[in-house]
């Protein structure tokens with residue numbers, strides 16, 4: 001009989017069987033899949049699991065806390081946070097090309113995670129790597145598994161040959177909605193279980209222009225207001241995601257009080273979708289748009305204009321980069 005409780009029970013037994021009295025490492029991205037995979041393995045082997053969270057500095061407001069406080073509170077997991085913010089900012093300095101940004105972030109991410117994995121392997125004898133691979137991923141990649149090197153959530157290739165891990169993939173038979181139910185069964189907070197998609201390269205690909213600390217701060221502030229108002233309006237489950245994009249390379253003239261401003265626009269990109277392959281722009285209520293616009297222009301001094309993206313996918317992609 002198929003119940004969420006029985007899936008958890010079966011997976012916990014299978015993990016115990018596979019890992020024995022070994023140790024495991026799991027990279028957390030802040031997303032649903034890695035969180036649920038980690039929580040399952042934690043349930044099975046307790047503190048023989050160590051989670052690694054790389055803070056690349058490209059996260060939205062509150063996301064690091066969500067992992068460090070909420071996820072840890074819900075699971076009691078051992079967590080190592082690697083603060084790599086400076087490293088990523090340095091590597092991204094002056095870069096504006098979208099694919100270049102992705103390449104740099106993928107490369108730096110794998111280096112940082114690899115170092116953490118190497119340390120844990122040599123110091124603690126960790127030789128299992130937990131991954132949140134879902135059934136659709138398995139089908140897509142032809143189904144191979146076993147002893148492999150890492151495939152990070154950025155899909156950027158492998159760890160070196162001398163750093164081989166045995167893979168633990170407890171979500172391999174599950175679809176996304178089942179993963180969410182397993183997450184709830186394991187006591188994970190709604191904010192994690194029902195998190196909307198967020199790209200691995202994070203806010204870097206939502207800044208049209210240079211990824212500086214200053215631009216990140218502006219975008220984080222605007223994004224946080226938009227998300228807050230959408231949540232208050234009860235729209236989180238109706239929209240697939242709503243990127244907020246900072247046009248850092250664009251300025252427009254505005255007026256505030258009795259002063260002229262020359263600030264940056266932000267774009268709201270609310271989309272409805274089933275699988276992100278196609279998407280429609282979401283007809284958000286005007287009063288919600290108004291609140292978001294008023295608050296962003298009042299509360300974020302560098303932003304003097306809020307615009308709405310009314311393009312479907314295709315022809316537009318969901319993200320602007």
Ligand code: XMP
Nearest residue numbers: 102153197198199200201276313317318319
């Ligand atoms: P696009 O912009 O291609 O986005 O319509 C489709 C979905 O994928 C997400 N996305 C990414 N996720 N790394 C990721 O992990 C990326 O480089 C990346 N680019 C886009 C996007 O947020 C949307 O959900």
